[in-house]
Amino acid sequence: MKAKRCLVVIIFGLIIVLLFYHLFTEPSSDNQNGLSPKKAKGKDLSDKSLDEYLRSFPRNATGLKLYKNFQKAPFTPGSPKTVVVVTYQRSGSSFFGKIFDQNPNAFYVYEPLDALYTSIYGTAEGWNTPSDITSFWNGSERIPPSDDVDKVAHFLHSLLHCKTDDLPTEFFRHKYWAKMTGAFQTQQKPYSACLSKLDRSVFRCGDILPESQCPARLGEDWHKLWLCKQSLIQSYGSAYLRYQLCNYETRQSLEPCIEILSQNCTSAEMRVTKTVRATMPSIRTLLEIDTNVRIVNLVRDPRAVALSRMSFFSTRGSFSKNNRILEAKIFCRSVTRDLNLFNELRQQHPGKLIQVIYDDFVKDPQEYAKAIYEFLDSPPPQETLRWLSINTKGKRNSTNIADQWQSRIPYGEVRLINEFCKEYLDLIPYPWA
Ligand SMILES: *[C@@H]1O[C@H](CO)[C@@H](O)[C@H](O)[C@H]1NC(C)=O
Ligand SMILES: *[C@@H]1O[C@H](CO)[C@@H](O)[C@H](O)[C@H]1NC(C)=O
């Protein structure tokens, strides 16, 4: 009897300990997709977020007139058009990306840079969060080192020019191919299907890296991450050597699939990628090395972003401690830095960069899609227009998500957020509410 009671107590104790462990170890910051590091189980909320965006669309867009006279630099004839959508977390980019995903003549890749960071730092796939790239965990601003800035630029260039040999193996086996293809990069289904037939060992090289030396999450311990980065470069120590050998061997198995990706990329008239993990200095470098590249900078009302980030479980917390004002402050700080450089780049490269305000885009996605394709000097694909028409129909009149924050954030808070985000709002020519 006593033993039984003892057992019950132990089991209850264990459950409580596990509950607490789960509560306090759930990495709660900017994981784009709510995936968990290495072996832990995680939720994938990306489909929900797309639904959320699709739920409601109000009336007329006001910013479209900005496009009436936009500058348009000519593309080099005969060369493929390359496009990067540079945006920020919770800014509506998954939905916006459908403009390209639904174009049968385009090659579109969703969030490729997570894989680059995994290849540099040995972190777990899906855990290279945008906030970790631009903020330290104590809330201080982090300026990405020039070495990483360059790597990002060259990675994007190789991707957009189908130079698969120059892309790391980590990219080709990344879990986003399985997780994100169904909803966000539907054209990549043949590649994703090819991957799914491969031996599981291809996806297990990452297990070789010692987590004690290479933290699973970017930003967790930059000193360790730096050491891990050096060890990876030099293949120093047996684990790192075995890891590189594993990459080398599995690359052979990946090659037939890579061939599919490569052909799809090469035959596309337009190659597009969207990312929340690139900072504007990388785009400056990219504009220098790729004269045919066009940049679409997608931004959203920071007050709507703050609201969205707080209700998105995986972005809640670690920097802002669940405080919406701090969340907005940290977000506005890094985006403002980008916006300043964006405006400079727009002067230096006339007609190559364009800014889209998400809050305006949702008011008339079809007209916006037409304007963006005009900027890219291409007729808007019927498939894209049809997709937008089907997926926004009947939803125009429900709650207006773009303006939801006005009723859901208390006035005093809005005032503080407006203060922290003043420069952000000032840098974008839009009649903000
Ligand atoms: C939208 O714009 C069109 C053309 O400018 C105008 O005729 C129409 O009344 C506007 N609709 C709304 C709901 O504002
Ligand atoms: C925050 O952390 C970074 C990296 O560890 C450090 O360089 C910086 O000085 C810290 N800032 C504050 C205010 O503690």
Ligand SMILES: *[C@@H]1O[C@H](CO)[C@@H](O)[C@H](O)[C@H]1NC(C)=O
């Ligand atoms: C790439 O593959 C997808 C899926 O098969 C296809 O829909 C798309 O048209 C292809 N793109 C090109 C440019 O061939």
Ligand SMILES: *[C@@H]1O[C@H](CO)[C@@H](O)[C@H](O)[C@H]1NC(C)=O
């Ligand atoms: C659309 O919104 C307007 C104003 O909010 C409302 O008066 C109208 O009943 C709505 N229409 C439908 C079909 O829901």
